Amino acid sequence: MKNGYLRKIGWPALGTILGILFLSPLYIVFANSFKTQxxxxxxxxxxPFGEFFTLNNYIEAFTELDFIQSFFNSLLITVSSTIFIVIFASMAAWMLVRTKTKLSTVLFFLFAGAMLIPFQSVMLPLINIMGKLGLLNPVGLVFMYLGFGSSLSIMLYHGFIKNIPVELEEAATIDGCNTFQIFWYIVFPLLKPITVTVCILNIMWIWNDFLLPQLVINRPGWHTIPLKMFYFFGQYSKKWNLALAGLVIAMVPIVIFYFIAQKHIVKGVTQGSIK
Structure with missing residues (x-):
């Protein structure tokens, strides 16, 4: 009796409460983006009703963000970084899976261990080295995203590639394909589910990242949207109405992308977890 009551009433009520708690920050951001200060x-x-309701927040935020330029900067850096991560991580994972040596095992665990290193512990030496190389620019930022994003991506690809029959590659070798052709025309098309997952995870991370761009490209003309958002918060005043409106504007592209591609996340992760 108690179990039936818990299943019919208790768990749905608990789920509803948790759902409200998780969605409340989104409500606060969206509702207050239409209010005056x-x-x-x-x-x-x-x-946002009555005298406190206004649409001017979005107009002013769009202008102060220099949204077109900031959006282009964010888009260029995010797309470039993600493409490089997908290409290099998938190739590295494929070679680690197909190369049965102690070195490949050691390299795999090095990539896995790299995910445990906090960015804050390496950011100052990294910025110092990149500055000496003259790479404190968008190109250097893309290169750094490639390094920081490869570990998780290789882990995801590694688990997925184990499910691909090696006989397909052997058949392609017999047909005269070289190593690059085997990967690009045989293996890579089969990686579509996990590639979409890798893209989603990296795009959401890079698009919303503030700290690394702040250290590398904090110069006029190079600002991404998160960097521009920072200027709504001054030392003596904070434009919360404009900041919340700008936050909603900044979220729209990534939310649209996520809802379009979200069905591939579970599919890619579950297929990659099954040996």
Whole structure:
């Protein structure tokens, strides 16, 4: 009796409460993006009605963000970094899977261990080295994203590639394909589910990243959207109404992309976890 009551009433109620808790920050951001500064300070949780409602926040935020230029910078860096991560991580994972040596095992565990190293512990030496090489620019930033994003991507690809029959590659070798052709025309097309997963994870991370661009490309004309958002928060004043409107504008592209591609996440991860 108690189990039936818990299953019918208790768990749905708990799920509803947790859902409200998780969605409440989104409500706060979206609702207050339509309020004046005074309306936000008057009642954060209230709906944007009456004298506190305004659409000017979005117009001003769009202008102050220099959204077109910032969006282009974010898009260029995100897409370039993700393409390089996909290409190099998939090739590295394929060779690690197909090369049965102690060295390949050691390299795999090195990539796995690299995920445990906090970025904050290496950022100052990294910036110092990249500065000496003259790579404190968007090109250097893409190169650094390739390094930081490869470990997780290789792990995901590694598990997925184990499910691909090696007989396909042997047949391609008999037909006269070289190593590059085997990977590009036989293996890589089969990696579509996990490639979409890798793309989603890296795009969401790079698009929203603030710290690394702040250290590398914090110069006029190179600012990404997260960097531009920082200027809504001054030393003595904070433009919460514009910041929240700008945050909604910045979220729209990545949310649209996520909803289009989200069905591939579970498929890619589950297929990669089965040996």
């Amino acid at each position: 005074k309306g936000i300070f008057t009642n954060v949780m209230a709906l």
